[in-house]
Amino acid sequence: ILNVEQSPQSLHVQEGDSTNFTCSFPSSNFYALHWYRWETAKSPEALFVMTLNGDEKKKGRISATLNTKEGYSYLYIKGSQPEDSATYLCAFQGVDNFNKFYFGSGTKLNVKP
Amino acid sequence: KAGVTQTPRYLIKTRGQQVTLSCSPISGHRSVSWYQQTPGQGLQFLFEYFSETQRNKGNFPGRFSGRQFSNSRSEMNVSTLELGDSALYLCASSQEPTEAFFGQGTRLTVV
Numbered sequence: 405i406l407n408v409e410q411s412p413q414s415l416h417v418q419e420g421d422s423t424n425f426t427c428s429f430p431s432s433n434f435y436a437l438h439w440y441r442w443e444t445a446k447s448p449e450a451l452f453v454m455t456l457n458g459d460e461k462k463k464g465r466i467s468a469t470l471n472t473k474e475g476y477s478y479l480y481i482k483g484s485q486p487e488d489s490a491t492y493l494c495a496f497q498g499v500d501n502f503n504k505f506y507f508g509s510g511t512k513l514n515v516k517p
Numbered sequence: 518k519a520g521v522t523q524t525p526r527y528l529i530k531t532r533g534q535q536v537t538l539s540c541s542p543i544s545g546h547r548s549v550s551w552y553q554q555t556p557g558q559g560l561q562f563l564f565e566y567f568s569e570t571q572r573n574k575g576n577f578p579g580r581f582s583g584r585q586f587s588n589s590r591s592e593m594n595v596s597t598l599e600l601g602d603s604a605l606y607l608c609a610s611s612q613e614p615t616e617a618f619f620g621q622g623t624r625l626t627v628v
Contacts, residue, residue: 408559436615447520447619448607455615493560495617502614503548503573507560 406430408496410508417484418516424480425511427494431475435502438495439468439479442510448493451479484515519544521610521620529626535596538623542589542610548572549591550617551583554605563606566591595625603627 409428417423429437436455440448452461457472465482481488491512495505522541530536542549550573551563562575566585583593589610595602603626609617 438615438617440619445621447621450616450618453615495560497615501573503550503565503567504562504575505550505552505560505609505617506562507552509557509559 406496406498406506408494408506408508410492410494410511412511413509414512414514416514416516419484419486421484421515422480422482423484423513424478425492425513427477427479427508429475429477429494429496429506430498431473433498433500434472434475435497435499437470437472437477438497438505439477440493440495442491442493443489451492481513484513486515486517489513489515521608521618523606523608523620523623525623526621527624527626529628530598532598532600532627534598535594536598536625537592537594538606538608538625540591540593540608540610540620542591542608543612543618546610546612546618547589548611549585549589550609550611551591551593552607552609553577554607554622555601555603560607563593598627600627 439451442448454470459470491510493510495507548567550565552560565573585591605622607622609619
């Protein structure tokens with residue numbers, strides 16, 4: 405069984421705080437790592453696809469890094485806003501089975517005004 | 518471009534019944550995957566179809582089945598429903614291996 409773990413499970417921050425989450429995945433058989441943002445009653449929205457060790461991606465106040473050798477990725481949100489409140493999911497794709505995404509349980513972020 | 522459409526959005530069924538969920542992918546996308554989310558669990562892979570062929574299957578009992586039509590629309594069927602099948606079912610479509618665009622899901626409640 406392939407394990408993808410996310411921490412923390414939930415996070416409560418004040419508006420303006422910066423925050424980060426962790427996604428751990430197998431360090432072997434790596435093909436890609438995905439980050440999604442999922443608001444209640446909406447579709448999960450793709451944030452980043454990361455494929456190379458050392459990758460750093462940025463979209464506005466959100467950025468992500470990737471370390472495939474040690475099997476982890478960080479997602480950072482700078483200056484959190486209430487509209488950032490959502491569940492953030494990561495998903496691992498392996499080389500031998502890349503049609504299948506393995507998801508973590510997500511980190512639920514709540515940003516208080 | 519229209520997104521991934523899942524119907525119905527909500528469904529209530531009785532134990533022992535069967536149910537069919539539908540997923541219309543983004544136009545041009547030939548791959549459709551299905552995932553289940555139960556309370557406290559991450560998204561669990563059910564199966565993936567490409568050009569009407571099942572390419573991959575997750576660890577679910579045979580009561581869970583699916584198919585894909587020539588227009589890439591996909592259906593999943595769950596027979597002999599159990600209470601534990603209550604979940605959010607998401608489908609995703611893609612054109613490239615490193616992408617997956619999700620629908621809003623079908624919330625199934627089994628009573």
